[in-house]
Amino acid sequence: EDKVVQSPLSLVVHEGDTVTLNCSYEVTNFRSLLWYKQEKKAPTFLFMLTSSGIEKKSGRLSSILDKKELFSILNITATQTGDSAVYLCAVEISSNTGKLIFGQGTTLQVKP
Amino acid sequence: DGGITQSPKYLFRKEGQNVTLSCEQNLNHDAMYWYRQDPGQGLRLIYYSQIVNDFQKGDIAEGYSVSREKKESFPLTVTSAQKNPTAFYLCASSTASGRADTQYFGPGTRLTVL
Numbered sequence: 547e548d549k550v551v552q553s554p555l556s557l558v559v560h561e562g563d564t565v566t567l568n569c570s571y572e573v574t575n576f577r578s579l580l581w582y583k584q585e586k587k588a589p590t591f592l593f594m595l596t597s598s599g600i601e602k603k604s605g606r607l608s609s610i611l612d613k614k615e616l617f618s619i620l621n622i623t624a625t626q627t628g629d630s631a632v633y634l635c636a637v638e639i640s641s642n643t644g645k646l647i648f649g650q651g652t653t654l655q656v657k658p
Numbered sequence: 659d660g661g662i663t664q665s666p667k668y669l670f671r672k673e674g675q676n677v678t679l680s681c682e683q684n685l686n687h688d689a690m691y692w693y694r695q696d697p698g699q700g701l702r703l704i705y706y707s708q709i710v711n712d713f714q715k716g717d718i719a720e721g722y723s724v725s726r727e728k729k730e731s732f733p734l735t736v737t738s739a740q741k742n743p744t745a746f747y748l749c750a751s752s753t754a755s756g757r758a759d760t761q762y763f764g765p766g767t768r769l770t771v772l
Contacts, residue, residue: 555698580758588748588763589701634700638758643708644689645716646758648700 548573550637552649560657563625567652569635570617577638579611579618580646584632592620592633625656661685662764664749669769671736671743679734679767681749690732691750691761694718701748707732736769744771 550571559565571579578596582589593602595611595618602609606625611618622629632653636646662683671677681690689708693701703716707726721740726732732751736743746768752761 550700552700578758587765590763591759591761594759636700636758643706643714644691644752644758644761645703645706646701646761648693648702650698650700 548637548639548647550635550647550649552633552635552652554652555650556653556655558655558657559625561626563656564621564623565625565654567620567622567633567635567654568617569619569649571635571637571647571649572616573637573639573647575640576613577640580636580638581609581618581620582634582636584634584651585630589634622654625654627656627658630654630656662749662751662762664747664764664767666767667765669767671769671771673771674738676735676737677769679736679747679749679769681732681734681764682730683732683749683751683762683764684730685751685762686729687751687753687760687762688729689752690726691752692716692722692724692732692734693748693750695746695748695766704734704747743769745769 553568581592593609598613606623609620632651634651635649665680691706692704705724707713723735748766749764
């Protein structure tokens with residue numbers, strides 16, 4: 547059975563801290579791994595990773611994929627209260643369907 | 659404004675009733691998806707459609723039905739056969755199949771069964 551597991555499930559930090567969110571996966575036909583940020587409603591796309599070892603970066607957020615060890619991390623540096631959200635990891639499986647398997651999500655709370 | 663609209667935002671239903679959730683997109687996307695999200699869990703795929711008049715079951719299709727008569731619309735019916743329908747329902751659409759990074763989500767409908 548395809549599965550995606552995120553850790554930790556929840557995290558509380560203070561502004562300025564650096565956090566690392568983890569995502570491991572076991573799927574039969576890996577195509578890509580995606581990270582989303584969800585604040586109350588619709589998830590918004592952060593990164594898509596397809597190749598091992600290549601860091602994707604956007605401002606204070608960065609992510610990397612290890613296809614040998616089957617995991618990805620999402621780093622957030624100098625956290626702000628606006629980073630408080632649920633962070634979802636998803637793996638796209640098979641070709642030409644866009645079908646995604648999601649992890650449980652990590653709830654991040656950043657305190658002032 | 660291009661995007662995905664879902665209605666209603668909140669929906670209450672009595673046990674044993676069928677209810678239909680609306681999803682409309684004006685992005686000219688070919689593929690559309692329905693997900694369910696329960697508290698503390700990620701999204702789970704209910705149904706998806708890659709083209710008009712065609713759709714496939716996702717991982718948790720039991721108790722749900724869909725139709726895709728128009729490219730812009732992909733309504734989801736939650737039937738009385740769904741044993742635990744209270745959840746947050748998200749609709750998404752994407753461009754050509756296989757482009758997961760183009761998957762764009764609507765604002766969601768929160769369904770509560772009384």
